[in-house]
Amino acid sequence: MLIRRAGPFTANDVTDETLYLNRREWMVGAAALVLMPGEGEAATPQGQALTATRNEALSLQETPTKFEAATTYNNFYEFGVNKEDPARLAGTLKPRPWAVQVDGLVHKPKTYDIDELLRLAPLEERVYSLRCVEGWSMVIPWIGYPLAALLRRVEPTGKARYVEFTTLLDPSQFPAQRPSFFGFSLEWPYVEGLRLDEALHPLTLLTVGMYGRVLPNQNGAPVRVIVPWKYGFKSAKSLVRIRAVADEPKTSWNRAAPQEYGFYSNVNPAVDHPRWSQATERRIGEFRRRPTLPFNGYGDQVASLYAGLDLKKHY
Amino acid sequence: MARRVRIALKTAVWGACLAPLALLCYRAATGDLTANPISFVTNTLGDWTLRILLASLAMTPLRIVFGLSWPIALRRLLGLFAFFYVCLHFAVWIVLDHFFDWPRMGADIVKRPYITMGMLALLSLIPLAATSTAGMVKRLGARAWTRLHRLAYAAGVLGCLHFLWLAKVGRRDQYWHALVLALLLGVRLGHVAVRFARRRRERRGAPVGRRVNPPTLTAP
Numbered sequence: 001m002l003i004r005r006a007g008p009f010t011a012n013d014v015t016d017e018t019l020y021l022n023r024r025e026w027m028v029g030a031a032a033l034v035l036m037p038g039e040g041e042a043a044t045p046q047g048q049a050l051t052a053t054r055n056e057a058l059s060l061q062e063t064p065t066k067f068e069a070a071t072t073y074n075n076f077y078e079f080g081v082n083k084e085d086p087a088r089l090a091g092t093l094k095p096r097p098w099a100v101q102v103d104g105l106v107h108k109p110k111t112y113d114i115d116e117l118l119r120l121a122p123l124e125e126r127v128y129s130l131r132c133v134e135g136w137s138m139v140i141p142w143i144g145y146p147l148a149a150l151l152r153r154v155e156p157t158g159k160a161r162y163v164e165f166t167t168l169l170d171p172s173q174f175p176a177q178r179p180s181f182f183g184f185s186l187e188w189p190y191v192e193g194l195r196l197d198e199a200l201h202p203l204t205l206l207t208v209g210m211y212g213r214v215l216p217n218q219n220g221a222p223v224r225v226i227v228p229w230k231y232g233f234k235s236a237k238s239l240v241r242i243r244a245v246a247d248e249p250k251t252s253w254n255r256a257a258p259q260e261y262g263f264y265s266n267v268n269p270a271v272d273h274p275r276w277s278q279a280t281e282r283r284i285g286e287f288r289r290r291p292t293l294p295f296n297g298y299g300d301q302v303a304s305l306y307a308g309l310d311l312k313k314h315y
Numbered sequence: 316m317a318r319r320v321r322i323a324l325k326t327a328v329w330g331a332c333l334a335p336l337a338l339l340c341y342r343a344a345t346g347d348l349t350a351n352p353i354s355f356v357t358n359t360l361g362d363w364t365l366r367i368l369l370a371s372l373a374m375t376p377l378r379i380v381f382g383l384s385w386p387i388a389l390r391r392l393l394g395l396f397a398f399f400y401v402c403l404h405f406a407v408w409i410v411l412d413h414f415f416d417w418p419r420m421g422a423d424i425v426k427r428p429y430i431t432m433g434m435l436a437l438l439s440l441i442p443l444a445a446t447s448t449a450g451m452v453k454r455l456g457a458r459a460w461t462r463l464h465r466l467a468y469a470a471g472v473l474g475c476l477h478f479l480w481l482a483k484v485g486r487r488d489q490y491w492h493a494l495v496l497a498l499l500l501g502v503r504l505g506h507v508a509v510r511f512a513r514r515r516r517e518r519r520g521a522p523v524g525r526r527v528n529p530p531t532l533t534a535p
Contacts (some may be wrong), residue, residue, distance in 0.1 A: 030526070067349070069350030070350075073350035073351055083351070136351055136482075186485060257484050276427055277423060278426070279419075282351070282353065284351055287414075
């Protein structure tokens with residue numbers, strides 16, 4: 001057999017550093033062109049700055065996860081099941097114009113335009129930890145205001161006991177919502193839910209931004225909810241409807257695998273996912289696993305919500 | 316088979332099997348291992364273990380269905396590469412993922428069925444790798460060696476179960492892998508059944524008629 005040996009490298013073969021860096025810039029520029037919304041399309045381009053005052057009392061003192069990691073490693077099944085799918089495909093989602101219907105068992109149902117929703121209450125920045133049910137976590141500076149501020153405006157009736165969140169259903173914006181040849185995914189639209197007292201808890205954040213900017217599409221633009229003491233999938237993204245209801249909502253993951261994902265899904269190191277342990281987690285950017293804390297470290301604030309409830313049964 | 320052809324084929328297998336590792340090293344060097352590098356590396360090595368294992372299991376069915384002889388020359392090499400990748404996969408799990416947290420890993424092996432299956436798959440590949448040399452074939456005798464190496468199918472089943480049971484709802488590749496394995500096993504079982512039936516007919520002394528050789532099986 002003949003194996004031809006390539007000659008040794010010479011200095012001439014090495015790409016000049018300036019050229020190499022230029023190529024990088026060119027690639028970034030090309031990517032920006034592709035991502036740039038067309039004229040008259042998005043009034044609020046992705047990445048626009050959003051000012052908010054940090055709520056120090058409710059913020060972790062930890063260094064936030066890198067912005068790049070938080071925007072390229074996402075679970076957003078509407079774009080695909082792989083972590084990199086949302087960042088790659090989220091250009092199809094149009095966060096403007098956008099409306100959120102807030103109704104159900106409330107005295108004053110209303111459909112809010114997203115810009116009105118943004119002005120409804122003063123925006124706060126809160127550094128929360130986000131624990132994914134898969135065993136990793138991030139520290140993210142979210143921007144938003146307590147969901148309670150919105151719910152109080154629509155005045156839930158005495159019959160309302162739960163709040164149901166619905167994500168946009170639009171296969172033209174969410175490629176993975178198109179019917180596929182084989183395999184079952186979640187049932188669309190994505191539905192999540194909280195008990196009314198959980199939804200009214202001051203930690204529950206109606207979220208419109210992160211890292212000082214409006215929410216990137218892959219992180220659930222233009223508006224999502226963040227429930228820091230629950231596994232990440234409870235924090236529904238790209239919301240179009242928030243509904244007060246009397247019965248426990250049929251949530252997407254619970255319907256897909258009821259024995260694995262309960263309605264509560266509070267972060268709990270003592271209750272394993274049936275197929276893997278929840279005792280530890282890896283902070284994105286760290287090497288060693290760290291122990292997972294009950295209620296993701298928010299036990300002091302939220303444990304009282306579950307007094308008398310068997311959390312092994314109501315996982 | 317001509318020696319040159321065999322060497323060319325083996326070189327191609329070496330290249331194809333080392334390419335995923337080379338790509339992984341390149342991505343590591345350029346800082347392109349996603350935000351969760353340990354998980355990405357573990358999954359990539361696991362994916363390639365199963366793919367190469369299935370490729371090695373496809374060699375005999377290729378001979379059965381198409382009457383080709385060259386795939387057999389690649390079977391052992393592919394099997395050894397599958398073993399190589401599973402060792403890397405396992406090492407990453409121990410060192411990078413759990414950093415020698417033996418009690419926790421032990422608990423996971425016992426409590427998590429998908430890890431149990433993965434562990435059994437790895438264990439079942441060890442005797443195969445250990446007896447892969449020509450000397451070992453001679454020492455065991457061809458018959459015993461062949462019988463032992465049917466364990467490769469068990470490893471395939473265990474590996475597919477490992478993948479099926481760890482995958483989250485909505486993923487699909489685990490089903491494709493299981494489907495491929497089912498086809499490969501189907502071909503072998505069909506082959507065994509045909510041979511068995513023929514032998515019985517011959518033993519009964521019935522007129523054998525035209526011998527079916529190789530057996531006519533429809534390609535998948």
